Amino acid sequence: MRQLKLLALFLIAGTLVLLISHSRRTPDITRADTKVEGDRKPAPDFTLKDASGATIALSSYRGKVVLLNFWATWCGPCELEIPWFEQFEQQYKSKGFEVVGVSMDDDGWPTVKPFIAAKKINYRILLGNDSVTQLYGGVDALPTTFMIDRDGRIADVHVGLAGKDEYANEIQNLLAGRETTDSSRGARPVAGLLTGATK
Amino acid sequence: MALGLLPVFLLAQQSKIIITPPAQIVTKPGATVTETLKLEAPPGIHVNSDKPKDEFIIPMKLTWADGLLLTKSITYPKAEEIKVGSQDLTVFTGNFTIQTVFEAPPKASSGSGAITGKLRYQACNNQMCFRPVTADVHIPVVIE
Numbered sequence: 001m002r003q004l005k006l007l008a009l010f011l012i013a014g015t016l017v018l019l020i021s022h023s024r025r026t027p028d029i030t031r032a033d034t035k036v037e038g039d040r041k042p043a044p045d046f047t048l049k050d051a052s053g054a055t056i057a058l059s060s061y062r063g064k065v066v067l068l069n070f071w072a073t074w075c076g077p078c079e080l081e082i083p084w085f086e087q088f089e090q091q092y093k094s095k096g097f098e099v100v101g102v103s104m105d106d107d108g109w110p111t112v113k114p115f116i117a118a119k120k121i122n123y124r125i126l127l128g129n130d131s132v133t134q135l136y137g138g139v140d141a142l143p144t145t146f147m148i149d150r151d152g153r154i155a156d157v158h159v160g161l162a163g164k165d166e167y168a169n170e171i172q173n174l175l176a177g178r179e180t181t182d183s184s185r186g187a188r189p190v191a192g193l194l195t196g197a198t199k
Numbered sequence: 200m201a202l203g204l205l206p207v208f209l210l211a212q213q214s215k216i217i218i219t220p221p222a223q224i225v226t227k228p229g230a231t232v233t234e235t236l237k238l239e240a241p242p243g244i245h246v247n248s249d250k251p252k253d254e255f256i257i258p259m260k261l262t263w264a265d266g267l268l269l270t271k272s273i274t275y276p277k278a279e280e281i282k283v284g285s286q287d288l289t290v291f292t293g294n295f296t297i298q299t300v301f302e303a304p305p306k307a308s309s310g311s312g313a314i315t316g317k318l319r320y321q322a323c324n325n326q327m328c329f330r331p332v333t334a335d336v337h338i339p340v341v342i343e
Binding site (some may be wrong): 072074076077140141143160161 | 208210211245255256257282284285286288321323325326327328329330331
């Protein structure tokens with residue numbers, strides 16, 4: 001019994017050391033390996049209000065490729081990505097693609113609506129909450145972006161600012177039903193970010 | 200998912216400012232005293248200054264609750280100007296201090312207690328930002 005306890009303690013300590021050392025390598029956690037289709041987990045469904053007051057369910061986007069972007073008006077790197085997403089929305093919408101932004105602003109619509117107007121954001125923005133972020137692992141850093149395939153499964157996740165070309169490649173591949181490979185994006189895989197995507 | 204994103208959670212924890220616990224204030228009724236709050240942003244992390252250039256950016260703000268001492272003024276350090284992408288930001292990095300001038304009310308009774316404050320800030324690195332944080336600050340006070 002005592003030996004088992006020691007073994008358990010050793011395993012927990014080892015796991016923590018590995019996680020902490022991994023967390024110090026910032027570039028590694030900003031992107032994950034695109035999952036091959038069979039390994040993708042369903043994107044947890046949620047319902048949130050959009051700027052017009054309509055209740056929107058993520059599951060209503062089934063059949064489309066979705067770029068689900070958690071962001072905030074106070075987040076500089078998020079702001080850098082917004083013009084790219086506006087362009088993607090315009091360029092790929094007719095092919096079955098949509099951007100869905102989930103704002104994590106504590107002040108809500110009084111802050112978010114003027115920002116949407118100032119930036120002329122052309123894609124749907126929802127007001128997020130902690131219940132939804134918990135479904136997606138907490139979303140401790142912004143931007144955090146999930147690429148969701150036509151079957152509603154998480155194909156990739158980016159924590160932090162990613163590259164415009166990287167997103168474009170992923171969108172094109174997901175629209176075509178192809179699996180994005182490391183060679184197409186020059187990214188290093190990150191173990192674990194996509195595992196257990198369901199709650 | 201939660202376990203997979205644990206490294207990001209740890210990074211968010213590592214983005215928090217280190218606040219050196221302030222030393223005890225010893226003062227007299229009617230006297231003013233300057234308290235220096237020592238802060239440290241972890242390497243690679245910047246926090247927005249008290250006067251950001253963009254209206255949507257969350258500024259650093261220190262507030263003190265009314266109590267044994269009255270707050271006369273709060274002075275933030277000179278901010279650094281940096282550029283992240285196309286954004287011009289005014290930020291604090293590394294070690295910095297915020298100075299508060301307190302006054303003990305002229306009719307204050309002698310005794311001891313504490314004053315409490317809240318430091319609200321929002322931190323980022325060059326790739327990502329972390330949710331706003333409000334940290335509690337306590338200063339033991341003795342009025343002689």
